[in-house]
Amino acid sequence: MADNKKMSVAEILAAARAGGGKSGAAPKPAPVAAPEAEGDAGSEPAAPVAAAAKPAAAKPAPKGDGSRPSVADILALARAKKGEGEAAPAAKPAAAKPVAAEKPAAKPSAKPAAAVAKGGPKTGVQRDTASILAAARAGAKPGPVSKADAPARPAPKPKPAVEKAAEPVRAAPPMPVKPAKPAAKKADDEDRRGFLQIALGSFMAMGFTALSVTGGLFTLGLARYLFPNVLAEPPSRFKVGFKDGFPSGKVETKFVAQYGVWVVNGEFSGQQQIYALKTVCTHLGCTPSWLEAEQKFKCPCHGSGFYKDGINFEGPAPRPLERYAIRTADDGQLEVDKSRAFQEELGQWADPDSFVTV
Ligand code: FES
Numbered sequence: 001m002a003d004n005k006k007m008s009v010a011e012i013l014a015a016a017r018a019g020g021g022k023s024g025a026a027p028k029p030a031p032v033a034a035p036e037a038e039g040d041a042g043s044e045p046a047a048p049v050a051a052a053a054k055p056a057a058a059k060p061a062p063k064g065d066g067s068r069p070s071v072a073d074i075l076a077l078a079r080a081k082k083g084e085g086e087a088a089p090a091a092k093p094a095a096a097k098p099v100a101a102e103k104p105a106a107k108p109s110a111k112p113a114a115a116v117a118k119g120g121p122k123t124g125v126q127r128d129t130a131s132i133l134a135a136a137r138a139g140a141k142p143g144p145v146s147k148a149d150a151p152a153r154p155a156p157k158p159k160p161a162v163e164k165a166a167e168p169v170r171a172a173p174p175m176p177v178k179p180a181k182p183a184a185k186k187a188d189d190e191d192r193r194g195f196l197q198i199a200l201g202s203f204m205a206m207g208f209t210a211l212s213v214t215g216g217l218f219t220l221g222l223a224r225y226l227f228p229n230v231l232a233e234p235p236s237r238f239k240v241g242f243k244d245g246f247p248s249g250k251v252e253t254k255f256v257a258q259y260g261v262w263v264v265n266g267e268f269s270g271q272q273q274i275y276a277l278k279t280v281c282t283h284l285g286c287t288p289s290w291l292e293a294e295q296k297f298k299c300p301c302h303g304s305g306f307y308k309d310g311i312n313f314e315g316p317a318p319r320p321l322e323r324y325a326i327r328t329a330d331d332g333q334l335e336v337d338k339s340r341a342f343q344e345e346l347g348q349w350a351d352p353d354s355f356v357t358v
Contacts, residue, residue: 007078015078234259236339242332243358246274251290251308261324261336262290262297265358268309273355276324276336277310283317297321310344320344325353 007015240263246252252263262277277297279287286301296313297306304315311320325340334356342348349355 012075012078015081016074018081237335237337239329239331239333239335240276241334243274243328243334243356246334248272248358249308251292253290255336256287259336259338260287261338263334263336264308266308268349268355272358274326274334274358275349275355276326278322278324278341280322281317282312282319282321283315323349323354326356327353328356 238259240252240255240261246263246265248265250265255261255263256279260279262279263274264277265272265274267273268275281288281299281301281304283299283302283304286299288297288299288304288306290296291298295308297308297310299305299315299317302316304312304317306312306317306321310323312318320343323342323344325337325342327335327337329335340353342351342354
């Protein structure tokens, strides 16, 4: 059969033509089928060839009726002729085997994936995991394995330093240098910050100071309200000096501001006396003024006038001025006592405590 396959079409046609001359003797298909059957016993793939030969043998061969044979008939005839001449070598299993050996060789190309997937018998090309692992342990190349079974890739070897050193070193471009901030600006910022801090501190200090002052004033006002002022009046008794310090007819006015008293050396009821007149107008309490030129006391409020001895003579004043008690103290000085007053209309000026004789 291997020889039959190797026949070219021209050989087949030549054989057919040669056989055509002997058309009277129809070729027997049996001799052809026998070797095929022997081949089939040895291997399964030979079956198609036998099947292909059988139809030719089953078909009735042309009997030389003059009709043109078909291609199948020609092929069957050629094979029959060939079989007759080469019956001995074709019957050898060695000649049929190659066909059987070639057939399985073509199959693995289509079956490996399915066979591996189904866990079926492994072919020579496709190996199972055990064989791959065994080959890997033996150091052989495992062949195609799954990604999961693949061994970890060895870490890439670091490049030798020499290679790096050999590489041309690119000089880094010079970085633009930032201009340094002027120190004056920094100093100005610090000064401004310090000034703001000082100003804020000053404002706070001023606020607290104002609050403290206000609180103090409020406390003082409250204390003053709770404890009213006490008039610091001069003592009721005070010394005005010696008698010779008051000449006759003289009105001393230097004690008016401090003590509210005129010390007069004058004549009253035909007697020269030194007495102390109260500086309060008997009209409504104003303070009259001594008019040296007019020798009288004149009240500026309503015009009341008083003589040097204190007798009222003009204006609305209803009565004379009053006198304070006066005496000669132990040291010889005249001492005025304002705690005691003497009124002329009451006859009190006759009291010796109301004057000092000269
Ligand atoms: Fe002196 Fe009126 S108070 S005249």
